[in-house]
Amino acid sequence: MTPPAPSEYLEGFLERAGIVFERSTPDTFVVELPGTRKLKTNVSLTVGPHALTVNAFVARKPDEEAPAVHAWLLQQNRRMYGVAFAIDHLGDIYLTGKVPLTSLNDDELDRLLGSALEYSDGAFNTVLEIGFASAIRREWAWRISRGESTENLDAFEHLIDRSADPGRI
Numbered sequence: 001m002t003p004p005a006p007s008e009y010l011e012g013f014l015e016r017a018g019i020v021f022e023r024s025t026p027d028t029f030v031v032e033l034p035g036t037r038k039l040k041t042n043v044s045l046t047v048g049p050h051a052l053t054v055n056a057f058v059a060r061k062p063d064e065e066a067p068a069v070h071a072w073l074l075q076q077n078r079r080m081y082g083v084a085f086a087i088d089h090l091g092d093i094y095l096t097g098k099v100p101l102t103s104l105n106d107d108e109l110d111r112l113l114g115s116a117l118e119y120s121d122g123a124f125n126t127v128l129e130i131g132f133a134s135a136i137r138r139e140w141a142w143r144i145s146r147g148e149s150t151e152n153l154d155a156f157e158h159l160i161d162r163s164a165d166p167g168r169i
Contacts, residue, residue, distance in 0.1 A: 005048045006101045013109050033113065035121035037155070043116045052104060054083055054097040056116045058123060061091030062131025069093075069131040076123060082115045085123070093127065095119055125155050135157050 004012065007027050014021045014029065021031045027047040032040050043056040062069045073085035073093065083097035095116050101107065128136065136156045143150050150157075 006052070006104060010045060010047060010105060010109070011053070013106055016106070017110065019113070031113065033117040035117060035124070038121050038124035039122040041117050043113060047101070051098045051100050052112075053097070054096040054099070054112055054116060056120055058093040058095060058120045059127045059131070060093070061087075062093075062127070063135055064133065065130050066091065069127055072126060072130060073123070076119070080115065080119055082112045083119060108125075109115070127158060129159065137161075144169070 001007070009022075010029060011023070014031065017164060019031050019033075019164055021029045024044075031043050031045065034040055038058075041056050041058075043054065046055075054140045060143045070087065077084045082096040082099065086094050086096045088094060097112070097116075099112065133156075136153065136159055140150055140153055140156075140160050143153070
């Protein structure tokens with residue numbers, strides 16, 4: 001019996017794993033993985049002639065301290081599996097990787113998707129803290145001024161100067 005083509009194998013894996021996906025082309029699958037810090041990570045899996053390419057959007061280009069964000073991401077790359085942080089021509093941050101089709105099996109696919117989710121979700125707050133601190137402070141102040149909740153900003157409370165903003169909802 002002939003083994004399934006890589007795209008069919010990938011589709012079968014996603015179905016067996018219960019992962020919701022869209023097939024945007026015959027060889028490209030887009031999955032949405034739920035996170036805890038980052039609400040979701042969209043991962044694109046593209047089957048090429050010799051390799052599976054993995055791409056996931058992490059965050060847009062930092063508003064500030066881009067060199068510090070990039071340095072931090074590069075430090076993370078040295079201990080990551082299957083994917084690495086990269087930036088595109090606009091400065092937006094992605095995870096990207098490529099693995100040979102000969103290594104595809106359920107365990108490897110699970111490991112790759114798990115890595116993409118863990119690294120995207122795990123890096124999200126640090127990227128925001130370094131690259132968007134001013135925007136977070138402005139958002140906090142705006143919410144306080146309007147009497148709105150700051151609950152989903154709690155992870156960044158340490159960035160707020162309490163002497164200037166003693167209020168909290």
